Amino acid sequence: MRLKDLAEHLGLSQTTVSRALNGYPEVNEATRLRVAETAARLGYRPNASALRLATGRAGAIGMVLRASTEFGPHSSEFLGGVGERLAAEEIDILVSTVETYQDEIAAYRRFAASQRVDAVILQSPKLNDQRAELLMDLGLPFVLHGRTNAARPLAWLDIDNTGAIERATSHLLDLGHRRIALLNGMKGQTFAEHRQLGYLAALSARGVSFDPALMGNSTFTDEVAFRLAQAMLELRPRPTAFLAGSMMTALGVFRAIRQAGLTLGQEVSMIAHDDVFPYLNADNMYPTMSTTRSSIRTAGVRIAELILQILSGKPVADIHELWPVELVLRESSGPVMAEK
Amino acid sequence: MRLKDLAEHLGLSQTTVSRALNGYPEVNEATRLRVAETAARLGYRPNASALRLATGRAGAIGMVLRASTEFGPHSSEFLGGVGERLAAEEIDILVSTVETYQDEIAAYRRFAASQRVDAVILQSPKLNDQRAELLMDLGLPFVLHGRTNAARPLAWLDIDNTGAIERATSHLLDLGHRRIALLNGMKGQTFAEHRQLGYLAALSARGVSFDPALMGNSTFTDEVAFRLAQAMLELRPRPTAFLAGSMMTALGVFRAIRQAGLTLGQEVSMIAHDDVFPYLNADNMYPTMSTTRSSIRTAGVRIAELILQILSGKPVADIHELWPVELVLRESSGPVMAEK
DNA sequence: GGGATCATTCAAAGCGATTTCAAATTTTTG
């Protein structure tokens, strides 16, 4: 069922039918109704490729995911948010999975040269991110999820990682904790650096000295967190509180605490960062988990919205959003206890 | 940089350039080289929309993901496998996220009518799956990840869920367990029904009667599994072994076992199904986890391959793959112990 | 009643690739 067929069926020209369907004003209301009704009845939908060729818009946005590191609960949840918003506009999400950094760069070049996507979303930036520079060089519009240092203006949305960790750390200090472990992301990642800043700021505000042994940099998985926490709990004096980088990290730390014969929320406290996964609820845990909370799904929805704004002409220099992070106190964090 | 520009730059016609780049035989080897070199140097890539319109191929395959239920570690890992194979062919993955079942149906119709994709991958089938029927009606090629009852032939790849659970159950029975809990997926899902068949078959082969209180049907999340296992452990006599539907489920069960003051691998055994996530390794757990194992990522790679075969004309009736599942015994499963 | 205005409609020219069919050139053959 092509436009031509539909037009013949209606005894109209392609022009009129196209206009009727796309809501142009210069078409008689009666014919518009007739066209719309017939199109719906016959299940007509414009051929995506033809439409894109004619309009010059790709009707898709791209996301490149590094299979080894970036796939996981965070990406899926974020993608869900992006999709939710874009589905309404009939814009597709093109997912390209790559193994290496080189592949990722190549993928962006492909996107740009073949005009396969109108824009991309860039995730997990480093402080100095080559990919962002490349995208600007290529003139491929993008929104950065996170922040990076760049000379040229770019559109970004980030959560206030520094502020979140600073508040969480300060709160633990208020409760009397002095040995507070930070399970952070990999060095070089902007968010990890920002969290470290918040952590250090809170410590130094109270004159508590920083102990490198209490900071871990790793991916956010149950397993790695378990090992790091296990090692830290063998230190003497051991940490009395943990700042877990993600809910997966929190699960690992939790196991290590149990393993060490300690009780979370009593002998050890923990505040975890919660990106809000539907299947991992801080309120349902036992004990319930204190968290710094910011929905990564909601961020996805908003970033999709920002992409749409860019595509309709809004200057990227005007697009910067720094989201505050909630601190939600529950049972896993409490006053420091004298060591057994 | 359009084909036209490239052709002018070379002093050749579009025809010749197009042929040279696409490897047609009727072009002089010297010119082909010159064209290839120049194209590479100038970074020319055909416009995706134009190419698709001209060839009639969409150059993309579609996946519709139900945000609420299907997003998560399983999908991401599977998607990684699919992408790995398809990237080599310059075929994109179009991800459409939907909320409801109705939306999902609508998404397939959109795919078909707008010719946005050449084929789709259908996941998480039910025993009688309307979506499969719809796709066959629409004539949209697809590979089913799993199985379903359908009158018409369709391409599928599935793992031997029945056999896997039957072997795991038999093994636990061999170890003397008689109260074996099964944490299964949602009723109606083919894989869950198949697992139940294997479970029941193993039980009845030993004359052990089935206790419905020992079977749970739920999504595979840490939290839900925790609650189900917690409730089951309060039964008297309590289960001495668990079959966990996924590694996330296993984590929840593990927490419940700890919580009940029991030790995994001693007072309680567990065998979990392991889809092989890079960040959740059965060997790294404590105790190490006995599993029925089958890589969902590898399945993704293979399904992508099958899609390519279908697109190059292989009849779907010839595409059926049933993959065996390994049983890997580790520390979490052992002989039944007398109850304390 | 006739020229100007307005509301509708349509034919045809893109969009950027592939592909058919024909033409030009070179090579082979008798």
Place this chain on the structure above:
DNA sequence: CAAAAATTTGAAATCGCTTTGAATGATCCC
């Protein structure tokens, strides 16, 4: 050496849509 065959190139049609510019009737105004 001329005719036939093979090799190499190009002009133009095509894919299915949007959009420009022109045309047709209907309506208005004096």
